[in-house]
Structure formats: structure tokens, C-alpha cells
Amino acid sequence: MKTSSEYRALARETLEGRWGEMAGFTLVVLLIIMAVALVFAVPFSVTGALYKMPWLNSTGSGMTTLIEVLFAVPLQYALYIFFLKYIRREEMMEGNVKTLFQEFQNNWSTLVVAGVLMVIVVGLIAIPTLFIGAIIFSLAYGMVPYIIYDNPGIAPREALRMSRMMMRGHKAELFLLQLSFIGWALLCILCPIGILWLAPYTYAAYAHFYEDVKAEYVVEVDN
Numbered sequence: 001m002k003t004s005s006e007y008r009a010l011a012r013e014t015l016e017g018r019w020g021e022m023a024g025f026t027l028v029v030l031l032i033i034m035a036v037a038l039v040f041a042v043p044f045s046v047t048g049a050l051y052k053m054p055w056l057n058s059t060g061s062g063m064t065t066l067i068e069v070l071f072a073v074p075l076q077y078a079l080y081i082f083f084l085k086y087i088r089r090e091e092m093m094e095g096n097v098k099t100l101f102q103e104f105q106n107n108w109s110t111l112v113v114a115g116v117l118m119v120i121v122v123g124l125i126a127i128p129t130l131f132i133g134a135i136i137f138s139l140a141y142g143m144v145p146y147i148i149y150d151n152p153g154i155a156p157r158e159a160l161r162m163s164r165m166m167m168r169g170h171k172a173e174l175f176l177l178q179l180s181f182i183g184w185a186l187l188c189i190l191c192p193i194g195i196l197w198l199a200p201y202t203y204a205a206y207a208h209f210y211e212d213v214k215a216e217y218v219v220e221v222d223n
Contacts, residue, residue, distance in 0.1 A: 001173055001212055004180040011204035014087050022200035030195075033075060074111045080145040083203035084210065107148050114144055114156035121160075139171040140164045146210045166217040177209055178202075 002010075015022060118141050126134035143163040148154060151162075167174070181202050188194040 001170065001216070002208075004173075004177045007177055007205045007208050008180065008201070010087075010208045011201055014204050014208070015200055019197060019200070023196035026196045026199045029075065029079065074108050074115075077107065077111045077145045077148070079199075079203055080206070081149045083200065084146055084149065084207040087204060087207045087211070110148055110154070110156055110159070111145070114148065114159055117156055117160060118144070135175075136171060139174050140167045142174050142206075143167060143210055143213060146207075146214070150214070166213055170213055174209065177205060181205075 118137075121141075122134045122137050125137060141160055141163050143166050144159050147159045147162050147166070151159070154162075181198065184194070184198050184201070188198055
């Protein structure tokens with residue numbers, strides 16, 4: 001496995017000459033997510049306020065969580081896969097956004113079920129372990145989007161199991177890779193537009209990380 005700095009270097013090399021294009025693509029995705037929130041979340045919030053239904057109008061309510069699971073999680077999955085295909089130089093359909101929504105459509109149901117299972121597992125273990133267990137399990141399930149893409153038709157529970165197996169001995173490495181972007185994330189708080197460049201940077205680095213973890217896992221299974 002490579003170091004965090006090496007994965008970041010690989011990501012920069014992958015994105016060289018296309019930073020502007022990827023920043024624009026990220027902007028479109030963020031606008032889509034915001035539009036989904038406005039179309040679905042705002043009417044529910046207004047209805048909840050008018051009819052005294054706090055489970056509808058509060059942030060983090062059951063309805064808001066449902067909307068996130070049905071739309072935000074699959075869209076994030078599509079981003080993971082978009083950049084995986086990009087670093088692999090796989091042929092993409094015409095138009096980045098079209099490619100994104102094709103991936104959204106292809107595995108929507110699997111991602112929703114896998115997302116719900118992950119939320120349940122992480123939620124159940126969070127408080128008893130003072131959230132340390134939740135962090136560990138989140139890292140263990142970090143390869144689920146890629147596994148679902150590379151294994152068409154895989155059952156959600158099997159995708160979660162495979163991710164846990166694949167991440168044995170690598171959770172700390174993924175954590176350090178995520179942590180290595182903290183400085184850039186803090187800069188984005190001061191200058192929010194920076195997220196348009198940070199998002200492609202991180203997704204490309206994570207895709208390279210998956211490729212190495214997958215290669216090691218395949219060798220172990222074959223042996």
C-alpha cells in the first residue's frame with residue numbers, strides 16, 4: 001500500500017489538465033443535490049410546521065433522513081464510481097452528468113439497502129462505544145460503493161461483508177488518507193468555493209486507494 005501523500009500525488013496526476021472541468025462537474029452535482037433538497041425537503045418542512053408534525057419539519061428528522069438515503073447516498077455512490085471509471089480510463093458515455101445518473105440508476109436499489117444496513121450497524125454501535133466503533137465500522141464499509149460497481153448483482157449484505165474483509169489491516173490507512181485532506185477542508189470553510197476542487201481531489205485519491213486494496217484482497221483470496 002502507498003502512503004497518503006502518494007495517493008494524493010496520484011490523484012493530482014490523474015486530474016492534471018482537467019481540474020476546471022471536474023470543478024464544473026462537481027458544481028453541477030452540488031446544484032442537483034440542492035435542488036432535490038428544495039423540491040422534497042422544503043414542502044415537507046412547511047407541511048410539518050403548519051400541521052405541527054415535528055418529525056417532518058426538523059433537520060435530521062425521519063423524512064429528511066429518508067430523502068438523504070433515497071437520493072443523496074446514491075448520488076454520492078455515483079460520484080465514487082465516476083472517479084473510479086475516470087482513473088481507470090474506462091470509456092464513459094457522452095457527458096459527465098449523464099454518466100453520473102446512469103450509475104445512479106444502475107445500482108439505486110442495492111445502494112439504498114446497503115446504505116440503510118450501514119446506518120443501522122453504525123447507529124447501534126455508536127453510543128455504546130462512544131462513537132469509536134462507529135468510526136471503525138464506517139472505515140470498514142468504505143469500499144462498498146466500489147464493490148457494488150465491480151460485482152453487478154451482488155447482494156447488499158455480501159457487499160458489506162466483502163468490504164469488511166477487504167479493509168482488514170487497512171482501516172488506519174484509509175483514516176490517515178481522509179485525515180490528510182483536513183487542511184484543505186478547513187480552507188474550504190474559509191473559502192467555500194474551494195470544495196469544487198477538493199471533492200474531485202479526494203474522490204480520485206480514494207479510487208486509487210481502492211484499486212490497491214482490491215488488488216491485495218484478490219491475491220489473498222486466490223492464495
